[in-house]
Amino acid sequence: MMTPEVSKPSRVTVLLSTYNGSKFLQQQLNSLYEQTYPNIRILVRDDGSSDSTRNILENEQSSGRIDILMGHKNLGPAMSFFELLHNAALTETEYVAFCDQDDVWLPHKIERAVSALLVVADNRPALFCSRLEVVDKQLNHIGFTNTPRKIGFGNALVENVATGCTIVLNREAVELICKHLPSKVLMHDWWCYLVLSCFGEVIFDNNAHIKYRQHGNNTIGVTVNMFDELKGKLHRVIYSGGGLLLLQASVFFNIFENFIPSSQRIILNKFIEAKSSSWCRVQLILSKEIWRQKWLDNLILRFIILINRI
Numbered sequence: 001m002m003t004p005e006v007s008k009p010s011r012v013t014v015l016l017s018t019y020n021g022s023k024f025l026q027q028q029l030n031s032l033y034e035q036t037y038p039n040i041r042i043l044v045r046d047d048g049s050s051d052s053t054r055n056i057l058e059n060e061q062s063s064g065r066i067d068i069l070m071g072h073k074n075l076g077p078a079m080s081f082f083e084l085l086h087n088a089a090l091t092e093t094e095y096v097a098f099c100d101q102d103d104v105w106l107p108h109k110i111e112r113a114v115s116a117l118l119v120v121a122d123n124r125p126a127l128f129c130s131r132l133e134v135v136d137k138q139l140n141h142i143g144f145t146n147t148p149r150k151i152g153f154g155n156a157l158v159e160n161v162a163t164g165c166t167i168v169l170n171r172e173a174v175e176l177i178c179k180h181l182p183s184k185v186l187m188h189d190w191w192c193y194l195v196l197s198c199f200g201e202v203i204f205d206n207n208a209h210i211k212y213r214q215h216g217n218n219t220i221g222v223t224v225n226m227f228d229e230l231k232g233k234l235h236r237v238i239y240s241g242g243g244l245l246l247l248q249a250s251v252f253f254n255i256f257e258n259f260i261p262s263s264q265r266i267i268l269n270k271f272i273e274a275k276s277s278s279w280c281r282v283q284l285i286l287s288k289e290i291w292r293q294k295w296l297d298n299l300i301l302r303f304i305i306l307i308n309r310i
Contacts, residue, residue, distance in 0.1 A: 009039040010094035012110055012168070015084040016066075017077060018057065019047040021101035024213060025056050028101055033065060037110040041093065042066040045084050048074030053101075081164070081188040082181050089178040096174050098189065100165040102213050104139060109209035113168035116203050125173035125200030127192055129162035132212040139211055146293065147206050153264045154290040156190070156197040157249055157271055158301055158310075161293065164189030165210055173200055180255040186248050194252055198264050245310045246275055274305060281305050 014032060018025060032042055044066050046054050060066045069087055081098060088096050095114060099105075113128040120126040134142040148161040155161065167189055169177070177195055185191040196202050249271050253260070260268065267289045274280040284290060285302045292298050304310050 009037070010114065011092065012037060012040050012095040012097060012114065013088045013091065013093040014040060014042045014097045014099050014110075015081060015088060016042060016044045016099040016101060017047055017080040017084060018044060018049060018053050018101045019074075019077070019080075020049045020051045020053060022049075022052040022056055024102035024215075025053060028099070028103055028105070029056075029060060029066070031103075031105040031107075032099070034107050035105065035110045036107050037114060040110060042099075043069060043084055043088060045069040045080055046072040047077070047080040048072050078185055078188040078191075079183075085174065085188075086178055086181060089174050093174075094171050095168055097168045098164045102215065103165055104135075104211040104213070106209045106211070110168070112205065112207075112209055116205065117168065117170045120170065120201055120203075123172060125176045125196060126170045126203060127162060127173055127196040127200065128166075128168040128203045128205065129193075130166040130205035130210075131208040132163055132166065132210055133208040135211045135213055137213065137215045139213065142214065144208055145212075148204060148293050150291065150293075151197065151202050151204055153194075153197040154267055155292065156194040157267070158245055158290050159292045159297065160187065160190035160193050161204065162189050162193035162202065163212075165212065166205075167192060169196075176200065182251050182255060184247065184251055186244055190248070191252075194248070195256075198252075198256070198260065243275075243309065245304075246272065271310070274310065275308065281308065 032040070042065065044057055045068070046057060049072070054072065057066065057068055061068050069084060075083065085096060095117065097110060097113065116128050117126055131147060132145040134145065136142055145163070148155070151161060164187065169192065173196055176199060177192060182191060193202065249268060253268055253272060270280050270283060271290065274284050284305050290301070292301050
């Protein structure tokens with residue numbers, strides 16, 4: 001009697017971009033090896049490290065545990081991850097996960113993400129992301145990041161709630177993003193949130209599956225102290241050159257102009273035209289079609305629009 005063939009679990013490719021991460025890299029890699037999901041490939045690209053990061057990676061590659069993308073020119077985190085994503089898209093992987101070099105993943109992280117994405121309708125692009133447990137250098141608990149009250153395109157234009165290291169994309173989302181990879185964005189994770197909030201589905205898990213390590217060398221971090229968070233936001237408003245939100249929105253419009261649904265197109269046009277139109281700025285200030293998650297952030301957003309620094 002022939003036994004029925006057991007289907008192999010879908011492949012998940014974990015994309016890891018490293019940069020001078022030798023201090024915590026091995027611990028992160030170990031947490032990837034300990035994932036409960038059974039079919040994971042780890043693809044790594046080094047972004048020009050000058051410490052012992054590449055030595056660690058080469059040792060792991062020699063043991064057959066990871067694959068390393070050739071070349072280590074410094075591209076910055078966003079372009080480095082896009083380079084990894086492009087290479088993953090050339091394979092037959094069904095899912096792609098972004099990974100930072102200095103966190104620790106809980107064993108069930110990938111399994112939970114794949115389970116959530118499996119219920120998405122066929123051929124619909126989808127992005128999974130989740131809350132974070134913020135920890136210190138020794139992995140001691142500091143706090144949890146907030147749960148967004150509402151996600152959508154109007155939020156993605158002005159705020160990112162999809163932290164990169166929590167993101168898992170299904171195959172349809174990978175192909176959608178890789179059709180037109182941008183050369184200028186605020187960050188790779190924000191871009192993914194923007195694209196999927198317009199053309200697909202965004203799943204936010206209120207549970208935390210990552211210990212998100214905060215230390216002095218973070219490329220990008222989060223703040224859980226309200227005073228420090230407010231100070232940082234006001235500093236960016238006052239001293240930054242402004243225009244970064246508008247730049248990303250314009251890049252998005254130029255790439256997807258012919259495919260943007262009418263409701264999102266109306267919001268996007270108003271957002272872009274606010275740079276040169278006082279009336280559009282007034283409309284945006286009063287509009288509920290764009291929003292940030294916290295009331296204070298919404299006030300700051302309206303102020304940025306008022307002084308024309310979006």
